[in-house]
Amino acid sequence: xxxxxxxxxxxxxxxxxxxxxxxxxxxxxxxxxxxxxxxxxxxxxxxxxxxxxxxxxxxxxxxxxxxxxxxxxxxxxxxxxxxxxxxxxxxxxxxxxxxxxxxxxxxxxxxxxxxxxxxxxxxxxxxxxxxxxxxxxxxxxxxxxxxxxxxxxxxxxxxxxxxxxxxxxxxxxxxxxxxxxxxxxxxxxxxxxxxxxxxxxxxxxxxxxxxxxx
Amino acid sequence: xxxxxxxxxxxxxxxxxxxxxxxxxxxxxxxxxxxxxxxxxxxxxxxxxxxxxxxxxxxxxxxxxxxxxxxxxxxxxxxxxxxxxxxxxxxxxxxxxxxxxxxxxxxxxxxxxxxxxxxxxxxxxxxxxxxxxxxxxxxxxxxxxxxxxxxxxxxxxxxxxxxxxxxxxxxxxxxxxxxxxxxxxxxxxxxxxxxxxxxxxxxxxxxxxxxxxxxxxxxxxxxxxxxxxxxxxxxxxxxxxxxxxxxxxxxxxxxxxxxxxxxxxxxxxxxxxxxxxxxxxxxxxxxxxxxxxxxxxxxxxxxxxxxxxxxxxxxxxxxxxxxxxxxxxxxxxxxxxxxxxxxxxxxxxxxxxxxxxxxxxxxxxxxxxxxxxxxxxxxxxxxxxxxxxxxxxxxxxxxxxxxxxxxxxxxxxxxxxxxxxxxxxxxxxxxxxxxxxxxxxxxxxxxxxxxxxxxxxxxxxxxxxxxxxxxxxxxxxxxxxxxxxxxxxxxxxxxxxxxx
Numbered sequence: 181x182x183x184x185x186x187x188x189x190x191x192x193x194x195x196x197x198x199x200x201x202x203x204x205x206x207x208x209x210x211x212x213x214x215x216x217x218x219x220x221x222x223x224x225x226x227x228x229x230x231x232x233x234x235x236x237x238x239x240x241x242x243x244x245x246x247x248x249x250x251x252x253x254x255x256x257x258x259x260x261x262x263x264x265x266x267x268x269x270x271x272x273x274x275x276x277x278x279x280x281x282x283x284x285x286x287x288x289x290x291x292x293x294x295x296x297x298x299x300x301x302x303x304x305x306x307x308x309x310x311x312x313x314x315x316x317x318x319x320x321x322x323x324x325x326x327x328x329x330x331x332x333x334x335x336x337x338x339x340x341x342x343x344x345x346x347x348x349x350x351x352x353x354x355x356x357x358x359x360x361x362x363x364x365x366x367x368x369x370x371x372x373x374x375x376x377x378x379x380x381x382x383x384x385x386x387x388x389x390x391x392x393x394x
Numbered sequence: 395x396x397x398x399x400x401x402x403x404x405x406x407x408x409x410x411x412x413x414x415x416x417x418x419x420x421x422x423x424x425x426x427x428x429x430x431x432x433x434x435x436x437x438x439x440x441x442x443x444x445x446x447x448x449x450x451x452x453x454x455x456x457x458x459x460x461x462x463x464x465x466x467x468x469x470x471x472x473x474x475x476x477x478x479x480x481x482x483x484x485x486x487x488x489x490x491x492x493x494x495x496x497x498x499x500x501x502x503x504x505x506x507x508x509x510x511x512x513x514x515x516x517x518x519x520x521x522x523x524x525x526x527x528x529x530x531x532x533x534x535x536x537x538x539x540x541x542x543x544x545x546x547x548x549x550x551x552x553x554x555x556x557x558x559x560x561x562x563x564x565x566x567x568x569x570x571x572x573x574x575x576x577x578x579x580x581x582x583x584x585x586x587x588x589x590x591x592x593x594x595x596x597x598x599x600x601x602x603x604x605x606x607x608x609x610x611x612x613x614x615x616x617x618x619x620x621x622x623x624x625x626x627x628x629x630x631x632x633x634x635x636x637x638x639x640x641x642x643x644x645x646x647x648x649x650x651x652x653x654x655x656x657x658x659x660x661x662x663x664x665x666x667x668x669x670x671x672x673x674x675x676x677x678x679x680x681x682x683x684x685x686x687x688x689x690x691x692x693x694x695x696x697x698x699x700x701x702x703x704x705x706x707x708x709x710x711x712x713x714x715x716x717x718x719x720x721x722x723x724x725x726x727x728x729x730x731x732x733x734x735x736x737x738x739x740x741x742x743x744x745x746x747x748x749x750x751x752x753x754x755x756x757x758x759x760x761x762x763x764x765x766x767x768x769x770x771x772x773x774x775x776x777x778x779x780x781x782x783x784x785x786x787x788x789x790x791x792x793x794x795x796x797x798x799x800x801x802x803x804x805x806x807x808x809x810x811x812x813x814x815x816x817x818x819x820x821x822x823x824x825x826x827x828x829x830x831x832x833x834x835x836x837x838x839x840x841x842x843x844x845x846x847x848x849x850x851x852x853x854x855x856x857x858x859x860x861x862x863x864x865x866x867x868x869x870x871x872x873x874x875x876x877x878x879x880x881x882x883x884x885x886x887x888x889x890x891x892x893x894x
C-alpha cells in the first residue's frame with residue numbers, strides 16, 4: 181500500500197475556549213509503530229479519538245490509509261481502537277466474547293488461536309467468567325487480547341500499559357512487536373517510555389507534533 | 395469493642411440535613427403526598443372497588459384459593475428482590491462500617507418494611523375476601539381476616555429476612571415460591587376455562603377466627619422478637635447489595651429513568667450465574683448464534699413465557715380487543731427475551747466496531763431470534779384460545795406465527811430506545827404538569843405493535859378467521875420490518891444511531 185497508515189495535517193481541536201491541539205501534524209508510515217508521549221491533558225487521547233473518527237476536529241485533515249476515517253464497516257474492519265471504554269454483552273463469557281469477534285471476521289474459531297491468546301494474557305483461568313466480574317487489569321487484558329486476535333491493519337491504542345502488571349506489559353509489548361512485524365501499523369499513546377520502546381514503536385512527544393510551540 | 399450509641403449520631407445527621415432544607419419542606423412533602431393519595435383515590439375509587447370489593451363476590455373456590463399463592467407469592471418474591479433489609483446508600487457507606495450497634499442501625503429499616511409488608515398483606519387479604527366471601531360476613535370478621543393476612547405479610551418478611559442472612563436454602567425457597575405462584579396462575583386459568591360456581595360459603599365465623607388470629611399474632615410476635623435479636627448477624631454484603639438496590643430504585647424514581655433498575659437486575663442476574671463457555675452455533679449467522687446462546691441461558695424465563703401463553707385465557711370474559719392487546723404485548727415480551735444484546739450495542743457501539751458489521755447486518759441478524767420467539771409465543775397463545783373455543787373457528791395459530799416480525803420490530807426498537815429524554819417539553823394539564831419524556835420513552839417499542847393491527851381487528855371482531863387475514867397480517871408484518879430496517883439502519887454505518 182502506498183499511503184501511510186495515518187496522515188494528520190494541521191489538526192485543531194479546542195474544548196470551549198481552551199485549545200487542546202494546535203496545528204498538529206503526524207504521519208505513521210504503513211507497517212510501522214508510533215508512540216505519542218506527553219503529560220496528562222496534553223491532547224494524546226483527543227488526537228487518537230480524532231484519528232479513530234470518534235471525534236470531529238475543528239479544523240485539519242486526517243487520512244487513514246489514504247481515506248477519510250468514518251463510521252463505515254470497511255473502516256472498522258481495518259482499524260481497531262481501545263480509545264473508548266469497553267462494554268460487554270450480557271451472559272457471554274470471556275472466551276465467547278473472543279470467539280464472537282473472531283467469527284464476525286470470518287475466522288475459524290479453532291484456528292484463530294483463542295486459547296493461546298487467553299493463555300498469553302493470563303486469562304485462561306477466567307475463560308468461563310463474564311467480563312464484568314474481572315478486575316480492571318484483566319478487563320484491559322481482555323480488550324487487548326480481542327483487539328489483537330481479530331484481523332486488522334491499524335491498531336490505535338490509548339495507554340495499553342495502563343492497569344497491567346510488569347509481566348503483562350512485557351507480554352503486550354512483545355505482541356505489538358509481532359503485530360508490526362506482520363505488516364500491521366500501530367499508533368498509541370503511552371506514559372511508559374520503557375514499554376513504548378519495548379513495543380518497537382518510534383517515540384514522539386506531543387510538543388514535537390505541534391507546529392506552534394506551547 | 396464497645397459500640398457507639400447510634401441515636402445521637404442519627405439525630406445529628408437529621409439535624410444537619412434539615413438545616414440545609416427549606417423551612418417546612420418536610421411538612422410540604424407530607425401534605426402533597428396525602429393530597430396526591432386523596433385525589434388519585436377519589437378519581438379511581440370505582441376501579442379500586444372493582445379490584446378490592448366488588449358489589450357481589452365473583453370468584454369460585456378455585457379462583458379464590460389460587461389468588462392466595464399469587465398475591466402472597468408476589469409479596470415474598472418482591473421482599474426477597476429488595477432485600478428485605480436495606481439501608482440508604484449514605485448509611486451503608488458511612489454507618490455500616492462504623493462501630494455503632496448493628497441492631498439499632500438496622501431496626502428502623504425492619505420496622506418500616508414490616509409496616510409495608512403488613513399493609514400489602516392486609517390489602518391482599520381484603521381483595522381475596524372481597525372476591526370470594528359472601529356479603530353476610532360482618533365487619534369484625536373481615537377485620538380479623540385482614541389482620542390475619544397482614545400477619546402473614548409480616549411472617550413472609552421474617553422468612554425473607556432469614557433467607558437474606560442464610561445460605562442456599564433461600565434460593566431454593568424462591569424457586570418453590572415461584573412454583574406456587576405458577577400453580578396459582580394455572581389455577582386461575584383452569585378456573586377461567588371451566589364453569590365453576592361462585593362459592594361464597596364455608597367462611598369461618600368470629601368464634602373460630604379470634605383464637606386462630608390470636609395464635610398467629612403470638613407466633614409472629616415471637617418470631618419478630620427473635621429476628622430483632624438476630625438482626626446483627628445479617629451479613630454485611632447482603633445489606634450492601636440491598637442498599638445498592640434501594641439506591642438504584644430511588645435513582646430510577648427521581649431521575650425518571652427505569653433503565654437504571656432494569657440494568658441493575660440484569661447485571662445481578664448474570665453475576666449470580668455460573669456459566670461455562672460453549673462454542674457459538676456455527677450454522678447460523680454469528681449474531682443469531684449469540685442471541686440463541688443468550689436465550690438458551692435464560693431457561694427459567696422461557697418457562698415463564700410458556701406458562702404466560704395461557705394467561706390470555708383469563709381475559710375471555712373481557713372485551714375481545716383486550717385479548718388482542720394482550721397477545722401483542724405478550725409477543726413483545728417474548729421477543730424481548732433476546733433484547734439484551736441490542737441494548738448493549740445501542741448504549742455503546744464499541745463492540746459493534748470491533749465486530750466490524752454494518753448496522754443493517756447487525757440489526758437484521760438481531761431480529762431473527764426475537765421474531766421466532768414472538769411467533770411461537772403468539773401461535774401458542776392464540777392456538778390455546780382457539781382450542782378452548784374462546785375464539786371462532788379459523789387458523790389462529792397461523793395468525794400467531796405472522797406476529798413474529800411485529801414482535802421482533804417492537805422488541806428491537808424498545809431495546810434501542812436509550813435514556814429518557816427529560817428535556818422534552820412538559821404538558822400542562824388540568825391535573826398538573828405531565829412530563830412527556832418518560833411517556834414518549836415508554837411508548838417507543840410498543841408503538842411498533844401497531845403493525846399487528848390486522849390481527850388485533852381480527853381478534854376483536856370475533857368473526858371466523860380467513861386465510862386472507864393471515865396473509866394480510868404476514869404481509870404487513872414483513873413490510874413493516876423491512877421498512878424499519880431500511881429506515882433506521884444503513885449498510886455504510888456501524889453505529890446504530892445515525893446522528894453522529
